[in-house]
Amino acid sequence: MTAPLLEVRDLSVVLSRTERDLPVLDKVSFDIAPGEVLGIVGESGAGKSMTGVAIVDLLVPPLRRSGGTITLAGDRLDRLTPRQMRRVRGKRVGFIFQDPMTSLNPVLTIGRQLTDTMRRHLPVSRSEARERAISWLTRTGLPNPARVFAAAPHELSGGQRQRVVIALALCAEPDLVIADEPTTALDVSVQAHMLQLLRDLHEETGTAMMLITHDLGVIAKMADRVAVLYAGRLIETAKTQALVTEPLHPYTAGLMQATPAPDETGVMRVRAIPGSMPGIGAAPSGCAFHPRCGRAQDICRQTPPPLADAGGRAAACYFPLHREAQP
Amino acid sequence: MSGHEVLTLSSVSKAYGGRASLIEKLFGRQPKSLQAVREVSFTIRKGEVMGLVGESGCGKSTIARIAAGLMAPTGGEIGRAEKTRQQMIFQDPFSSLNPRWRVHDIVAEPIRTHRLRPKNAVSARVGELLTQVGLSEADGAKFPQAFSGGQRQRISIARALAGEPDFLILDEPTSALDVSVQAQILDLLRDLQARLHLTSLFITHNLPVVRLMADRIGVVYLGELVELAPTDAIFRRPRHPYTRLLIDAAPDLDAKDRSLHPIPGELPDPSDPPSGCVFRTRCPFATEKCAAERPLLRQIGAGEVRCHYDLDLTGRELAA
Numbered sequence: 001m002t003a004p005l006l007e008v009r010d011l012s013v014v015l016s017r018t019e020r021d022l023p024v025l026d027k028v029s030f031d032i033a034p035g036e037v038l039g040i041v042g043e044s045g046a047g048k049s050m051t052g053v054a055i056v057d058l059l060v061p062p063l064r065r066s067g068g069t070i071t072l073a074g075d076r077l078d079r080l081t082p083r084q085m086r087r088v089r090g091k092r093v094g095f096i097f098q099d100p101m102t103s104l105n106p107v108l109t110i111g112r113q114l115t116d117t118m119r120r121h122l123p124v125s126r127s128e129a130r131e132r133a134i135s136w137l138t139r140t141g142l143p144n145p146a147r148v149f150a151a152a153p154h155e156l157s158g159g160q161r162q163r164v165v166i167a168l169a170l171c172a173e174p175d176l177v178i179a180d181e182p183t184t185a186l187d188v189s190v191q192a193h194m195l196q197l198l199r200d201l202h203e204e205t206g207t208a209m210m211l212i213t214h215d216l217g218v219i220a221k222m223a224d225r226v227a228v229l230y231a232g233r234l235i236e237t238a239k240t241q242a243l244v245t246e247p248l249h250p251y252t253a254g255l256m257q258a259t260p261a262p263d264e265t266g267v268m269r270v271r272a273i274p275g276s277m278p279g280i281g282a283a284p285s286g287c288a289f290h291p292r293c294g295r296a297q298d299i300c301r302q303t304p305p306p307l308a309d310a311g312g313r314a315a316a317c318y319f320p321l322h323r324e325a326q327p
Numbered sequence: 328m329s330g331h332e333v334l335t336l337s338s339v340s341k342a343y344g345g346r347a348s349l350i351e352k353l354f355g356r357q358p359k360s361l362q363a364v365r366e367v368s369f370t371i372r373k374g375e376v377m378g379l380v381g382e383s384g385c386g387k388s389t390i391a392r393i394a395a396g397l398m399a400p401t402g403g404e405i406g407r408a409e410k411t412r413q414q415m416i417f418q419d420p421f422s423s424l425n426p427r428w429r430v431h432d433i434v435a436e437p438i439r440t441h442r443l444r445p446k447n448a449v450s451a452r453v454g455e456l457l458t459q460v461g462l463s464e465a466d467g468a469k470f471p472q473a474f475s476g477g478q479r480q481r482i483s484i485a486r487a488l489a490g491e492p493d494f495l496i497l498d499e500p501t502s503a504l505d506v507s508v509q510a511q512i513l514d515l516l517r518d519l520q521a522r523l524h525l526t527s528l529f530i531t532h533n534l535p536v537v538r539l540m541a542d543r544i545g546v547v548y549l550g551e552l553v554e555l556a557p558t559d560a561i562f563r564r565p566r567h568p569y570t571r572l573l574i575d576a577a578p579d580l581d582a583k584d585r586s587l588h589p590i591p592g593e594l595p596d597p598s599d600p601p602s603g604c605v606f607r608t609r610c611p612f613a614t615e616k617c618a619a620e621r622p623l624l625r626q627i628g629a630g631e632v633r634c635h636y637d638l639d640l641t642g643r644e645l646a647a
Contacts, residue, residue, distance in 0.1 A: 188577050266563065
């Protein structure tokens with residue numbers, strides 16, 4: 001196995017309160033290999049976006065990183081000064097957010113934003129940056145790239161804007177792209193276009209990707225490996241195919257069954273998980289999922305299960321499903 | 328109406344704008360108008376769940392508002408069964424509940440407005456409704472802010488049921504919810520459907536959700552109903568190319584077959600729709616006839632399709 005591009009160890013984030021700090025992310029650890037697509041999946045409030053934001057140190061008080069190490073290609077990101085961190089963002093780590101307007105400056109033309117980004121991070125001349133910008137706009141499949149280059153964000157459709165954001169995230173040739181719900185705000189037909197584009201550019205540039213989404217369908221189509229978050233903890237990681245067909249953690253299985261889908265005979269099935277995910281600071285003792293879990297025993301209520309690694313896949317559960325699948 | 332029909336839309340249209348401004352009058356210009364809904368016809372029969380599916384901006388929410396009587400159509404006719412009691416459930420459980428009212432009062436309002444219970448029985452009825460949707464009687468004393476999105480949607484459902492509706496309109500009722508919460512709300516709605524035999528119009532952009540909930544489905548594209556058929560037929564044998572492409576475009580949970588199926592092209596500008604068939608600019612089978620003539624809604628198989636051709640005969644290679 002090649003050395004990981006990104007190594008996250010025991011990453012913890014807290015919500016600072018005067019009385020006490022509330023845990024938002026609790027010792028989250030994972031790796032991303034060069035060129036790999038890691039899917040981060042979970043429900044609202046599970047900590048998926050927080051993970052992405054914490055990696056590039058964009059947490060806003062009262063949120064702060066309270067522990068853990070983040071290593072990108074040998075460099076400790078958690079030790080960088082804010083000034084050094086600014087050079088990492090955009091250059092080595094690109095970002096794609098759910099709402100394209102958060103990534104775009106509304107008063108600058110698309111061309112200006114692309115050339116500024118490249119001029120800041122790459123040794124390119126003004127005319128070279130312009131050329132590359134047009135080429136990026138062409139590669140993202142935008143009709144009439146020259147017109148888009150001169151356009152302001154509001155002159156483009158939602159789908160076109162998201163294409164521009166993808167170009168903007170990739171134009172400085174980062175090693176890692178963090179895509180946070182990149183297709184959630186889009187319609188089904190536009191979503192498939194955007195996923196196709198992300199996949200094409202990923203294959204073309206060889207960049208690694210952290211794909212944050214709540215949509216298991218997007219995970220199934222895009223991710224090489226998946227990490228499942230629940231109440232701020234990483235509860236399962238596995239190769240995508242293994243996770244989808246043989247989830248070990250009861251929560252992962254519950255999430256799959258809660259997604260309406262036809263069975264072999266074409267009859268639609270859906271099964272709800274009882275209860276709801278605990279909010280920040282309200283996690284029960286032991287395994288955070290135990291109040292909703294049909295397999296919970298005394299030990300689950302007392303001690304949080306460790307994320308036990310078993311041959312490339314791991315689940316934080318004392319009584320995992322598909323036990324026989326584990327080597 | 329025969330008495331089994333709760334709602335009939337006949338060739339209903341809705342145009343926005345279209346009134347000439349002063350400048351347009353001075354220069355004799357035609358005012359620009361937007362045809363949000365064009366000649367949509369369907370009937371909802373007693374006891375059935377009719378689904379409407381389509382992408383944002385296709386006009387499905389406008390159709391819902393017209394069906395609810397919240398908006399007047401600019402063309403066509405609407406027939407309602409006499410004395411239909413109607414309620415609506417909206418997408419956003421945060422803006423659809425008054426934050427200054429206690430849950431008890433929110434749920435009691437339709438009962439009081441329609442005088443459905445004597446005054447001294449209202450509280451008991453509210454408690455009963457809250458229990459029915461999976462909340463507790465004690466929750467009535469709280470304000471909506473105390474609840475999560477899923478619980479708020481339960482409150483919306485309790486409020487809708489409080490009006491003892493014969494006809495329920497649900498506009499993206501689970502789209503703002505997480506998948507595990509969505510499953511709970513869908514379970515609740517299916518359970519209520521089975522027990523109360525509600526008639527409803529269920530609007531969503533989510534195909535698996537509408538497939539789970541609806542008996543019949545109407546597919547809307549650029550303000551037009553392009554296909555209308557029983558749920559099973561829509562998914563097993565879609566007859567309109569857009570229906571087929573829309574079904575294929577949504578990524579499923581199969582991680583082995585990772586192919587993606589985007590619908591070619593982009594949605595045309597709704598204020599300048601294509602001539603003839605509205606879908607022809609993105610349709611893999613479009614011919615000259617499609618640009619020249621607007622297809623009529625015609626009966627094919629178990630449903631109705633607005634297409635000159637039958638996908639079942641022309642589109643085998645697409646389906647494969």
